[in-house]
Each structure stands twice: as structure tokens, then as C-alpha cells.
Amino acid sequence: MSRTHVTCTVNGDPVDFLASDDTSLLNALRGELGLTGAKEGCGTGDCGACSVLIDGRLNCSCLVFAPEAEGSDIVTVEGIADDDHLHPLQQAFLEGAALQCGICTPGVLIAAKALLDANPDPTETEIRYALAGNLCRCTGYDKIIRSVQEAAVRLKGAAR
Amino acid sequence: MTVAADPPAYKWVGTRPIRHDGYEKVIGKARFAADLDLPGQLHAAYLRSPHGHARIVSIDTTTAAGMPGVKAVVTGADFPDLDPTDPNFDVSVNVMARGTVLYNGHALAAVAATTRAEAATAAAAIQVEYELLPVVLTLDESMADGAPLVNEHNVTKFVESDGPSNLATVNVLERGDVDAAFATADLVVEREFDTAHVHQGYIEPHACVVDVGPNGKADVWASSQGHFMVRSLTAATLGWEPSRIKVTPAEIGGGFGGKTTIYLEPVAARLSEMSGRPVKLVMTREEVLRATGPAPASKSRVKIAASDDGELTAIECWFGYSVGCTNDFAGLVGAMSVASYKFPNLKLEAVGVLTNTPKTAAYRAPSAPQAAFAIESVIDELAQALDMDPIGLRLRNAVAEGDPTAMGMPHPRIGFIECLEALRDSDHYRSPVPDGAARGVGTGFWFNIGEQSSATVNLNEDGTATVITGSPDIGGSRASMALMAAEELGIDVYRITPMVADTESVGFTDVTEGSRATFSTGMAVVNACRDLIEELRARAATILGVEQDAVTWVDGAAVADGQDPLPLSAIAARAKSTGGPLTVTASLNAAGAGPSFAVHCCDLTVDEETGQVAILRYTAVQDAGTAIHPSYVEGQLQGGTVQGIGWALNEEYVFDDDGSLENASFLDYRIPVASDLPMIDTIIVEVPNPAHPYGVRGVGETGIVPPLATIANAVARATSTRMTSLPMSPPKILAALDTP
């Protein structure tokens, strides 16, 4: 069994690991790097629970082969807070009760961050379409959307 | 918003603190079962039946056992055969087929290997000789004269029977004389309905890690709604004493009733025992859909009589549920639940029928949504025929305390009328229906259950408290336990650490189901706190040098005349000198669970060219008794509603003729996504349940009961076409619109 040596950046840190060619980035993050925030809900790119940012773009890490991540800059849910504070999305999700079981939460947070990084002032419809790739079965999405709206307000306030 | 008459002035109950376990969940550190890795662990994979029904003539695992990385292989032969009359027989056979595979996807072997890929490759190399048997897939096929037997062990429950059949259960309820009432009624509406199998759709596939040590004891980490149930069912399937198994509940990524049984743990345990290594067993999404319990499909006939002035005088219903391949579905009682109206004359018959499809499981209020879809649709049709407001018609007939349930027993204090009034008076219902849209109303309820719970409250030296329960947290219940404890003890909710402990560290607790956690486990927490306060008063009496009778407990402190209040933290600091550790356990078999009624309203449009339904506005009103943490009560209402919307508009299992599930992925079994929906507005009604110290009614299940009819009623008013078959997917709406 031959494995490829992959070197990349994850949450700002240089990392390297071994992965066979058919290992997904999701399994490499979870198994090799101990970053279990991203989840496998389906393994076929339909649920978004494995969402990560690769070079700033939203991706389903279950659809990326680990060796493809060579040289990339990857952000997972473990990396969106800074040392002292939760990301405003994380804080808003807690205050807004935007999670129940929490299994979809890492993926939703990453997708919401990707949205707000690109569009700091989204409409409700824009938020819903940006999150349409993240399945949630517990919340009915209501509190998720409201929490993203609140986080957007806080981010804009902080930016001034 | 919340509607309550004279709510008590609680300090903590009813507030919205950030849940104690939330931080780990938003930073990705919360540990779900698949997040755990043990040193040296093996990975397991299944061989599942490609046939809908077949006898296993032979299984040869020799090749598989010798393949790279393989450390153990199991088949049905590695598990004891329980007697068919044993209550755990059906679960054990579903965990691993014995002699016969009963559905496409039924597990018949499993392999543990050093990687999952190796395990899957080896499982595929297991050689099985099948003798194909007739496959029965629908209710009609199953009930037909001379239908092939789905499951040779099935004997009908609750009635006398001559031997095995495809009839699982029969329940009949009657009162009055429906024939006479129909004969003299001013108006009668009769309709037939059908619904498809739908899956609970939890985003986390079933997963466990099991480590059987050299002493034969199993350590299990499982994704489950009930770890004591995991222990007992795993023990029964293995033929072990329950005390050989310790189960630690991982965080659970959704259950909704689908994780109130077991699939994996005995298999992982046997593989671990055989290999001497921990075994991690995680289902793929495809396996979840092909081989774990969906909700039953249904057919029904409902006939309701009304007088010209809107009295509902009689109801006659027949409900048929396709419950999958085994007779294990006790939820038919839900079909009996839908007499929310006084109906002096009533006849309900519900049958459960077997098919060669996966063993069904509860999906929130089991069997109620299918029945409510039918009954609430007919009531809406009556409202239209009588030209009565749909809420007005229901208010005229709604049950209240003392009115008989369908089962004859009088209702306790309930809030159905209050919910109807809350919707009637709501901003949504008072605003005009938007142009081009139509409005639908539907109702439902669930009895809720009590059952057994235990709680331990430990005071720490610093005056903080640890509240330990055995109820896996599927919706924020830990926060509710902390809020009730804070209210009782009189300390800040963040001075309390709520946790769910393993089967060796907390007293026996029944499954988190039936909307029971906040009710029953909450009561255990309250009782433990009250016992602890008694102890704190005694300790305070010692410290203050007074009689215990002279000490009262006020705002988290012991108070005696002429003395400064002695706060809990001061007493806790002196635990050793006043008698020892401050720790109390309480347990109970809770009775008095209060039903939770709900009334829903929806405005929607139907695109008559594409058949697509767009929901513009949705309001869910539900009686929570007392909302301990209103945000998580709202969350239950919203979550149940959206599951119901998916059930109504889009979700269904599609089988081919051999019983193979054709849409076994989230792409093709499409649940609602954020862009499908508007905000789900909620109104919490609070009619306290007298049997609970805080008036709690379970809320988790009721929310899924009203949406099917709520949406169907709106579609009917939008298109003048009654949709009687779910899901109301675009092709079916177009077909219905085209039918004269």
C-alpha cells in the first residue's frame, strides 16, 4: 500500500501527513490530524457536514482526495475562532440556539463564514441559498438563518 | 412568543442561557461516536442482502477471513438464537439475519479489519447461496388473500390468530354507534389517503466503538437515544448479562426516534471479542437509508359526519400501516391518538402489516402524522362544505379536560383550546392571505410518556453543583436540567454543570423518547435537589447551632431568625465537618405525562405549471406546559414542523420490484434545505401540566403531527384539488390538477 506525503496548511499551521490516493481529505483531517470537527454525514457531497474552506473556497472535503490538498490553505471549524474570542458566527449560534444536536454545525459555520467573507451584507434569501448545501434535520434552519444575520450585523459593526 | 395565563415568576426557568454543552459544539470539539478512535482499533463493514426475501442456504466466509487485514468475521451463527416469543427476538434477527434475509439491505455478515476498505472488500468476498423467496412490498400485496408470508415468525399481536400471517397488530376502539350517526347526519365526508415510507433523516449515521477486554467486559461508545437500552438489547442479542457491558453515550447527531433501538453494537462487540481489539463500526449513509427503520407507509379511510351547525358527530377510520419485516412496532397506538375532538360516536381500527422492507422505527410521534393527515384533511373538507372557519369548526368540537380520549380515559388538563385560540388571535391568522396564495390549518398532539429516570446532584467544595442524569441530550435537555436545578437550589445556572453519565455512573434511565426527558428526568433532578436542600438545611442547622425546623431555604441560602443567611457555597465548603460529602440521588417511574397539543397554519402558493409548492409563511402553535428553556422549545417546534414539511412535499422511499431502495442517498432522498423554507414562527402556549413541579409537557414529538394536513389543506384551497397521497411532489400535484 503506497501512501502520498501531503504537505499543506491547516488553520494557519503547516502540517504534513500520509494518505493513500483514495483517502478523502475529510478522513485525513479526522484520522491523521485529529481534527474531528468536520463530519461525514453522507460521504457523497450531499449534506455539507464535511464542509471546509480550501484556499478560501467552500468545499465538501469528502469529495476531495487528500493528496489533492497538497500546498493548499485549509480552514476547518477548529480554526475560525481567534485565540481569545469565538468567531462572531460561533457566538451568535450559541446565543441564538442555532444548534440542537450540533452535527451539522461545523459545516454550517464554515459555509456561513464563506458567505460573510464574500458578502458581508446578505439578504435572508442569499443566506438561505448560501446554506442550501448544508443539511440540518434538527432546527428547521430558522435559528441558523437568524444567527447568521446577527453575526453579519456584529461583523459589520466591528469593521467600522 | 409565549402565551400563558398568570405565569409564575421564576428566576431561571423560562430564561435562555447559552447551553452548557454549546461551546464544544461550535468549536468542533464535541465528541460524537465516530469521532472516537481507540488505539489498535479495527474497522468493520457489513455484507447486506441484495435480495428482498431469501433463505440463506449457505454462507462461506473462508475466503474473506483470509484476506489482507481481516481479523474477524461474524454471521448469524455467531449469535444465540432467541425464542421467537422473546420480546427481543425481532431486534436480534434484524441485527444479523438468521437463516432468512427479510429485506434488501438486511445484514447477514460483518468483517473487522485494519482499515474500512479492507473490511468492505472482504465482506464483498463472502460467498452466499440464496434461495429466493417471494417479495412482498406493499400493504395491498401483504393483505391480499394467499399473500406469501413476509416473516415466518410473525404471529399477530393483541388478537387471537391461527398461526403465522402478515398481520402484525390489530387495534380497535369504539364508542357510541357510528352507523346510526352516519345514517342521520346532515353531512358526511369520506376519503382515502396514502403516505409513503419516510426516514428520520438524522445527519449523523449510526456509529459505535466497542472494546471487549480480556475479561470479557465490553466498553461501548454509542450514538443512541438511550444507552441503558443499548446495554440491555446488546446483552440480549449476545446472550450476555447486562453487567458485562458498559455504555457511554456519545453526543448524538439526531435521532428523532430512529435511534431508540440498536443495529451495530452486538456486531461490533462480537467482532471485538473474536479479534481481541476494539472495533469501530459506522454506517454509511446508504446503509442508514437501506437498513434502518423508516416510518411506516400507510393507507387510510376516514369518514366523518357533521351537523349543519358544525358538530362533528361521528368518525369511522381504518388505518393500515406497513411496518416493515418484523412485528416490533408498538406505535400503532398513535393512530388512536387523533381523536382531538369530542366525537360522541367513534370507531377506529388500525392494522400493522408486514412487508419485505426495513424494520420500521419511530419517527417523532410514531404513527400519528399519517393518521392526522387523513383526519385533519377530512375536517378541513367539512369546514369548507359547511362554510365555517377551520379554527372555528375545531373550537366547536375540541376536547378539554374531562372529555374522553379515543381510548376512553378522560383527558387531564390540556391546552388544545388555548392553542386554537392562540392561532386564531395571532398576527399570522389575522393578516389577509397574500394574493395568489392559500392558507391551511391543521392540528395534532402526542400523549407523551413518563417512564424511569434517575438523577444525581453532587455539590462541589466551591458551591458549584454537578447534575448527572442518564438521558442522552437530543435537543438541549442538559440546559433544561441545569435551569430546573438552578431554580430549586437558588444558585446561578452557570454554577451548575449538567452532564449525561454512562451506565455505570448514573441510575437506570429509560430512553430519551416519547418527549419524556424534560418531564421525567427533570422531575428526578427536581426531587434530588429538594432532597439536597433538606440535607443543606440540616447542615446549616449544625453550623448555626439551631434546630433544623428553624432553617428555611431562600434564594440559595439557609435562613434562620436572627442569623445572616448562610449561602450554599458556605455550607458546601463545610461539608466534611458537618457530616461528609453533599450528594443526593433521586429516581422515579414518572407518571402524569401531559399531552402536548399543536395547531399549525401555513400560507403557500402552488405553481400550476410546475406543481411546485412555495411556503410563504408558517406558524406553529404548541402547548409546552412550561417552557423551561424557550429557545430549545421553539427549536423542537421548528424542527418537527420542517420534518413534516419534507414528509408532506417531497420525501418518500422508492423501491424497485425486488425491494431495493432506489433513492438511498441524500441527493435522491431529498430533505428540506434552507432555501426551501421561510422562517418558522412559533407561539408557545403554556397550560401547565399539574403533574410536574414546573408544569412541563414534553414537546419534542407533537410538532411533526400537524404539518402534513396543514399543507394539504392549503394546497386544496389553492387548487380546489384535495391531495390525498403523500408526498405532494410536483409530478403528483400536476397529475392531480390534470385529473377532472
Place this chain on the structure above:
Amino acid sequence: MPRVHLMSDHRRFTDGEAVVESEGATVGAVIADLEQRYPGLGEALTHGASAGVNGEIHAEPQYLEVDTDTDIYFVAPLTGG
């Protein structure tokens, strides 16, 4: 004499009677008494019913105490998800 209310499925043991009298200080005693009067009924109630007493439903009611004027409703076992 506690009054016992039966579901339709169980009325086949009582010649169609929906409400019957019985004797016993606990639900378990009542069930044993019913088995005496209507052979087969006690068995059916033991395995296939919960007992509704004073507005509360009990899943394993054998030791539940009842008074002479208590109404006992035997109902299908309740569950949930």
C-alpha cells in the same frame, strides 16, 4: 369494586362488554380477578396493555393501588420516538 374499561380487542373475552366490575386492591390483583371471571383476559392485559388510572397512564401497573370506586382504563402501550 374498581370499574374496568376495556379496549375493543379485549371485549372478545367479555362477550362484548366494554365496562366490567372487578375486585382487587391493586391493578395486578384486578387483572388476576379478571382472569378468573373471563379466562384469557388477564393474560391479554398483562402483556398488551398499560393502565390509565386517575388521569395517569402506567406501563407496569401490577402494584398500583386502586380504590373501590377507581376507573381503570386498559389502553394500548404508549411509546414515542
